[in-house]
Structure formats: C-alpha cells, structure tokens
Amino acid sequence: MKKVLYIGWIGFQNVGDELLWNLFASYARQYAPDVQIIPSTPKVNWKDTSPYDAVVLGGGSLLLPGYMAVLQEAHEAGKPIWIWGSGIDWIGEAETDALCAGAKPALHRHFSANDVELFRTVLASAAFAGIRGPLSEAVLKTLGAYPANVRVIGDPGLLLQTPASAEPPNKEKTIGINWGTTYNRLFGQHETLVEDTLARAAKMWIASGYRIHLYIVWPNDRSACERLQPLAATVNFKLHANLLSLAAGVPAVMLGYRFKVFDFAALLGLDRYVVSTASPQLETDLIDTVALAEQHRRRIMEQYETARRQYIPLLLEPFERGLFR
Known part of the structure; x- marks a missing residue:
C-alpha cells in the first residue's frame, strides 16, 4: 500500500489545523482508499521522509523554511511533493499593511x-x-519566489460543508x-489590552440589548456550526473560528492579530471585516464593524459562497487528478 506523509500542525489541540487534516483525510479516503495517509502527529518523525512514497504539506500557515527543507529532501529522494492550501504568516505589521495596499515592501x-532560493526551488x-x-501570493512574488506552477487555491477549510439550514427563521440578538x-505574539504586542x-x-x-455568547472552536465542526447558527454576528480571535461562523451562515468580524488573518480575509474579499489588534481605536472599530456586518449579512454570505464556488474545485483538483494514488 502506498504511504503518504501529511505534514500539518496536528496533535497540539489547535482545532483549525485539526479541521484541515480531517478534511484532507476525508477526501483522501473518498478518492484514494488504497493509499495510507500518515499525519505528522507528535509521535511521528515527520522530518524523516524515507518511509513514505510521497509528502504533502497541508493546510495552515506552514510556508516556512523548516517545512520547505523537508519537502526539498523528499523531492531530492525522488518522492512527489504537494502543497495543499498552505500559507504564509509571521510577516510584520508594517509589511502587512503595505502588502494589503498593493505595495512590495522589503522582506x-x-x-x-x-x-x-529554497522557496523558489521547492515550489x-x-x-x-x-x-x-x-x-x-504577494509575499512570494515580492521575494521573487513564485514559479509558474504556483496557484492560489484557497484555505482548505472552505471544504467544510454548511449545515442543511444555513439561515434559521429567527436570528437571536x-x-x-x-x-x-x-x-x-500579535500585532500591537498587547494581548491583555485587546482582551480588556x-x-x-x-x-x-x-x-444595547444584546446577549453575549462566549465560545471556543469545538472538535466537532458540524455541531459548532449548528450552535452558531442562531447568532447575529461573531467576533473571532482564532482564524478558523471565522470560517466556522461563516459556514454557519453568521457574519464574522475577524480580529487581525497576525498576517494570516489578513490573507484569509483577502481570499474571501472580506477585508472590510478585519479589525487589527493594533488599532488605536480598537473598541470603536469593533463596535462599528459588528454593526456593519449585521447590516450587510446577506452580502457577506453571498461573498463567502462565491469564494467557495471559486476555490473548492481547485482544492479538490489533486484528488480528482489522482495525484494521491
């Protein structure tokens, strides 16, 4: 049986990364049931690719030199390598602002x-x-490390199926x-200040008459979506909590604490609904953006579904092409 190593940030109670792995595993079972997929849990030495026939760098913010070096080693050993919806993070606040504005800052x-050179070669x-x-994409192009075969395919979390009833008849306040x-480790460097x-x-x-529902991202993604469905809006610190909210049909206001949040929002065309944790008027921005999200709920959900229709075929392409067989 062919063995494929899936590299992700798995086994560290990060529900977003676990979600992406679960989605990958589900589609691998569907399209390539004869292939054994080994996730890079803490007990797996993912830096040693010798036992595997191929290596996949999975979803998350894993476009980092350490992971790229492992892919390079696998490729040099004659093993196929794939990159499935991984992205960049840890870009500074000033550089992020410049990239959002379409500039090419020094990196x-x-x-x-x-x-x-490692990025260019591996990609x-x-x-x-x-x-x-x-x-x-903008970071890689700014670096001059964007070969012709690279494409934006979206966050694999877009594959998360929405509940059957994405819009309950009555939204709670x-x-x-x-x-x-x-x-x-966030923009502004003051996590306690953001919390306060x-x-x-x-x-x-x-x-103003609202109730507040504090929530974490649950391991069971479908039950998470069902619990969020009645809400009017959400404000989310964790990146993939935004995705669970949108999948539930609830507009999400994203706390822009690092580069990856801005990357995700730009992917969906929902940049307006990111509030930087470094904002000098954070409280006002939060209140105003939640009000805007409620007002434009239908438009936000239409934009989200448009993005899903655009990127789901690209996310499924390697499975449908039989690359994992």
Missing part, C-alpha cells in the same frame, strides 16, 4: 537569500503547488465572541 528581515519542484491566499491566546477592550465592547453590546 529581508523575514527571509534570508537562502530562504528565498517549482512540486507536483501540485496550491497556496492559501492572495497575500501569501446575540453576538458570539471567540477568544484564545497567541502568547502575546473586547470586554468593554461586550458591555456596550449588552447595554
């Missing part, structure tokens, strides 16, 4: 010349090279808030 403090060698979003931690500001905004919503 030398993030990538060395050797890193750039060009991939049998399938699909990256997450347009800002990841409730705002969902998702919180987590990034150990202060969000709490003040929640008090304002309560004073």
Whole structure:
C-alpha cells in the first residue's frame, strides 16, 4: 500500500489545523482508499521522509523554511511533493499593511537569500503547488519566489460543508465572541489590552440589548456550526473560528492579530471585516464593524459562497487528478 506523509500542525489541540487534516483525510479516503495517509502527529518523525512514497504539506500557515527543507529532501529522494492550501504568516505589521495596499515592501528581515532560493526551488519542484491566499501570493512574488506552477487555491477549510439550514427563521440578538491566546505574539504586542477592550465592547453590546455568547472552536465542526447558527454576528480571535461562523451562515468580524488573518480575509474579499489588534481605536472599530456586518449579512454570505464556488474545485483538483494514488 502506498504511504503518504501529511505534514500539518496536528496533535497540539489547535482545532483549525485539526479541521484541515480531517478534511484532507476525508477526501483522501473518498478518492484514494488504497493509499495510507500518515499525519505528522507528535509521535511521528515527520522530518524523516524515507518511509513514505510521497509528502504533502497541508493546510495552515506552514510556508516556512523548516517545512520547505523537508519537502526539498523528499523531492531530492525522488518522492512527489504537494502543497495543499498552505500559507504564509509571521510577516510584520508594517509589511502587512503595505502588502494589503498593493505595495512590495522589503522582506529581508523575514527571509534570508537562502530562504528565498529554497522557496523558489521547492515550489517549482512540486507536483501540485496550491497556496492559501492572495497575500501569501504577494509575499512570494515580492521575494521573487513564485514559479509558474504556483496557484492560489484557497484555505482548505472552505471544504467544510454548511449545515442543511444555513439561515434559521429567527436570528437571536446575540453576538458570539471567540477568544484564545497567541502568547502575546500579535500585532500591537498587547494581548491583555485587546482582551480588556473586547470586554468593554461586550458591555456596550449588552447595554444595547444584546446577549453575549462566549465560545471556543469545538472538535466537532458540524455541531459548532449548528450552535452558531442562531447568532447575529461573531467576533473571532482564532482564524478558523471565522470560517466556522461563516459556514454557519453568521457574519464574522475577524480580529487581525497576525498576517494570516489578513490573507484569509483577502481570499474571501472580506477585508472590510478585519479589525487589527493594533488599532488605536480598537473598541470603536469593533463596535462599528459588528454593526456593519449585521447590516450587510446577506452580502457577506453571498461573498463567502462565491469564494467557495471559486476555490473548492481547485482544492479538490489533486484528488480528482489522482495525484494521491
């Protein structure tokens, strides 16, 4: 039986990365039941690709030199390599703002010349090279590491099926808030300040007649969507909490705490609904953006479904082409 290594940030209680792995595994079972997919859990030495016939870099923010080096080693050993919706993160706040504005900032403090050559070589060698979003694309193009075979294929989380009833007849006057931690590695460098500001905004919503529903992202994605369905809107810290909200038919306001959130929002064409954690008027931005999201709920959901229709065929392409057999 052919063995394929799936590299992802798996086994660390990060529900977003687990979601992407579960989606990959589900489609692999459907399209290539005779292929054994081995996920890179903590017990697996994913840096040793010798036991495998092929290697997949899965969804998440894994376009990093360390992972690319493993792919390069696999390719040099004659193994096919694939990149399935992975993206870039850890770009600085100023550079992110510039990239969002369509500029090409200097990125030398993030990538060395050797890193750039590694990216260029590995991406060009991939049998399938699909990256997450347009800002990841902009970074690679700015670096001069965007071979002709690379395409934006979207976040694999877009494959998450929406519940049968995406729009309940009655929406509650409730705002969902998702919180987590990034150990202060966020734009603005003040996670406690963001938390306190969000709490003040929640008090304002309560004073305006809303209820607040605090939630985490649950391991069971379908039940998560069903629980979110009645809400009027959500404010989300974790990246894939936004996706679960949108899949439930609920407009999501995204806390832009790192580059990857802006990349995801740009992918969907929902940049207007990102609030940077470094905003000097964070509370006002949160309140105004939630109001805007409620007002334009139908437009947001139509935009989300348009993105799904565009990217789902690209995400399924490697399965349908039989690349994993």
